[in-house]
Amino acid sequence: MTLQWAAVATFLYAEIGLILIFCLPFIPPQRWQKIFSFSVWGKIASFWNKAFLTIIILLIVLFLDAVREVRKYSSTHTIEKSSASRPAAYEHTQMKLFRSQRNLYISGFSLFFWLVLRRLVTLITQLAKELSNKGVLKRQAENINQSAKKFMEENERLKQLLKNYDKEEEHVLEAENRKLEEDKEKLKTELKKASDALSKAQNDVMIMKMQSERLSKEYDRLLREHSGLQDRAGKDKKCL
Secondary structure (H helix, E strand, O other), X not given: OOHHHHHHHHHHHHHHHHHHHHOOOOOOHHHHHHHHOOXXXXXXXXXXXXXXXXXXHHHHHHHXXXXXXXXXXXXXXXXXXXXXXXXXXXXXHHXXXXXXXXXXXXXXXXXXXXXXXXXXXXXXXXXXXXXXXXXXXXXXXXXXXXXXXXXXXHHHHHHHHHHHOOHHHHHHHHHHHHHHHHHHHHHHXXXXXXXXXXXXXXXXXXXXXXXXXXXXHHHHHHHHHHHHHHHHHHHHHXXX
């Protein structure tokens, strides 16, 4: 294996390792969010998009070169196979065909896992933000609910006091009572808005969770296909 393909294979193994780490179930999204919020990531954020696109371009070039090599040696493989007078050339061509197919798989999976890794990081970040917003909205709803209960208790107390006051003080108490009723309605409206926002956040979290599960299942399927391809490549190499 040449130096460039050894580097691509190492890059592929690193991608697989990172994706496995990101898919670990005992590390919550909030922990990854804290890791992503380190100051060192902010310093390299301006170069991230350029580096991402550069790596994609390099992997596409290597993938297209591997496709060209596979097509080249596939046609040469057919010609050499039909020629019984050059068995050594046929074996040599078959070896090059195997190497070009191996390079095709390495570059193709590296490109795919690079895109999957970018999408996985984005989903983890969004999920962590949604969970944080859910916690904030839940606390706000609890505070509003407690305030509403407090005002309702105060309203009941004023109603009891209203029965013992004379008519001159009754108007003042009625005005306070109306004010408390208005405040109670406002709090109920705010509580309803907070509850709606909390329900929306919960729905967003469920959608993000389903997307993460589908992505994990797709990764497992691709990993099994990759293992199958490696086993088949190993068998072909043994045949050589």
